[in-house]
Amino acid sequence: MTFKPISQIIYGTAWKEDRTPELVDLAIQKGFRAFDTANQPKHYQEDLVGQALQEAFSKGLKREDFFIQTKFTPQGGHDHRIPYSLDKQLPERVQESFASSLRNLGVETLDSYLLHGPHSFPGLCKEDMEVWKSLEDIYKSGRTKSIGVSNVNMQQLETLCELSSVTPMVVQNRCYADRAWDQEVRDFCKQYSILYQGFSLLTANPSVYKIREIGQLASKYKVTIGQLIFRFSSQIGVIPLTGTTDPIHMEEDLKIFEFTLTEEEIHLIETCSI
Numbered sequence: 001m002t003f004k005p006i007s008q009i010i011y012g013t014a015w016k017e018d019r020t021p022e023l024v025d026l027a028i029q030k031g032f033r034a035f036d037t038a039n040q041p042k043h044y045q046e047d048l049v050g051q052a053l054q055e056a057f058s059k060g061l062k063r064e065d066f067f068i069q070t071k072f073t074p075q076g077g078h079d080h081r082i083p084y085s086l087d088k089q090l091p092e093r094v095q096e097s098f099a100s101s102l103r104n105l106g107v108e109t110l111d112s113y114l115l116h117g118p119h120s121f122p123g124l125c126k127e128d129m130e131v132w133k134s135l136e137d138i139y140k141s142g143r144t145k146s147i148g149v150s151n152v153n154m155q156q157l158e159t160l161c162e163l164s165s166v167t168p169m170v171v172q173n174r175c176y177a178d179r180a181w182d183q184e185v186r187d188f189c190k191q192y193s194i195l196y197q198g199f200s201l202l203t204a205n206p207s208v209y210k211i212r213e214i215g216q217l218a219s220k221y222k223v224t225i226g227q228l229i230f231r232f233s234s235q236i237g238v239i240p241l242t243g244t245t246d247p248i249h250m251e252e253d254l255k256i257f258e259f260t261l262t263e264e265e266i267h268l269i270e271t272c273s274i
């Protein structure tokens with residue numbers, strides 16, 4: 001699998017509601033070129049992300065310089081605003097949701113299309129494989145450069161890799177420090193060359209902020225603890241997602257590649273909460 005993102009940090013567009021265009025526009029101005037959204041009006045305004053992207057393209061920025069990712073959300077993840085007809089079967093729902101994502105974003109192809117999360121837990125069910133087959137069809141049609149899955153555990157990912165004809169190219173998961181930052185799934189992804197994206201790196205780990213050695217490391221590099229966590233994540237192969245609404249934090253997040261942690265420091269952060 002040769003798929004590579006063009007940006008090593010992704011701007012996430014969840015929970016921004018009416019501020020979505022303004023914040024996506026600001027993120028573009030600051031330098032972000034990778035964007036994550038979902039066709040899930042409960043949490044994301046995908047059409048408003050599209051509005052900001054179109055604005056950027058109209059000012060001369062090129063589509064090929066962007067990494068655009070969105071998701072198919074199964075019925076259980078929606079409120080009353082469902083972007084497909086419930087009287088259709090699962091494959092048609094995926095196709096309908098995908099087509100409306102392209103319209104919302106104003107693009108002809110995506111860089112990455114994700115299944116927002118499996119229907120079942122802890123394993124996968126027939127419905128999950130049916131949805132995955134539809135994502136494979138979209139991938140094979142050339143309308144997305146990659147397909148992947150979010151909110152998956154090890155068992156689900158192994159099953160998906162075993163049963164699929166197109167194996168996932170992207171995983172997007174929440175990273176808890178007390179689970180060694182999702183180490184089991186990360187290691188599996190590394191082994192199968194699956195791109196791993198991490199969210200809630202800051203919000204899921206408030207205890208990390210209180211560890212003395214973490215504060216000392218941030219001081220050593222003259223960065224914030226947020227920057228330290230994002231840099232650490234990128235060095236262990238986790239592409240960080242940031243949904244910051246603060247222009248200063250946007251700038252700080254883009255500066256994480258200006259310093260490099262040592263092996264020992266990475267080990268310290270990796271094991272600080274387990």
Ligand SMILES: NC(=O)c1ccc[n+]([C@@H]2O[C@H](COP(=O)([O-])OP(=O)(O)OC[C@H]3O[C@@H](n4cnc5c(N)ncnc54)[C@H](OP(=O)(O)O)[C@@H]3O)[C@@H](O)[C@H]2O)c1
Nearest residue numbers: 012013014036150199200201226241242243244245246249
């Ligand atoms: N697949 C899924 O199910 C799923 C679930 C959740 C999220 N996501 C994706 O991941 C994206 C990010 O979500 P998230 O859960 O990680 O939370 P987030 O929306 O990025 O929230 C980060 C929080 O940390 C604060 N913060 C402090 N310093 C920061 C810094 N340097 N950089 C960034 N934030 C800083 C932010 O406040 P300020 O705004 O004041 O900076 C904000 O309150 C979402 O927008 C979405 O695209 C996906």
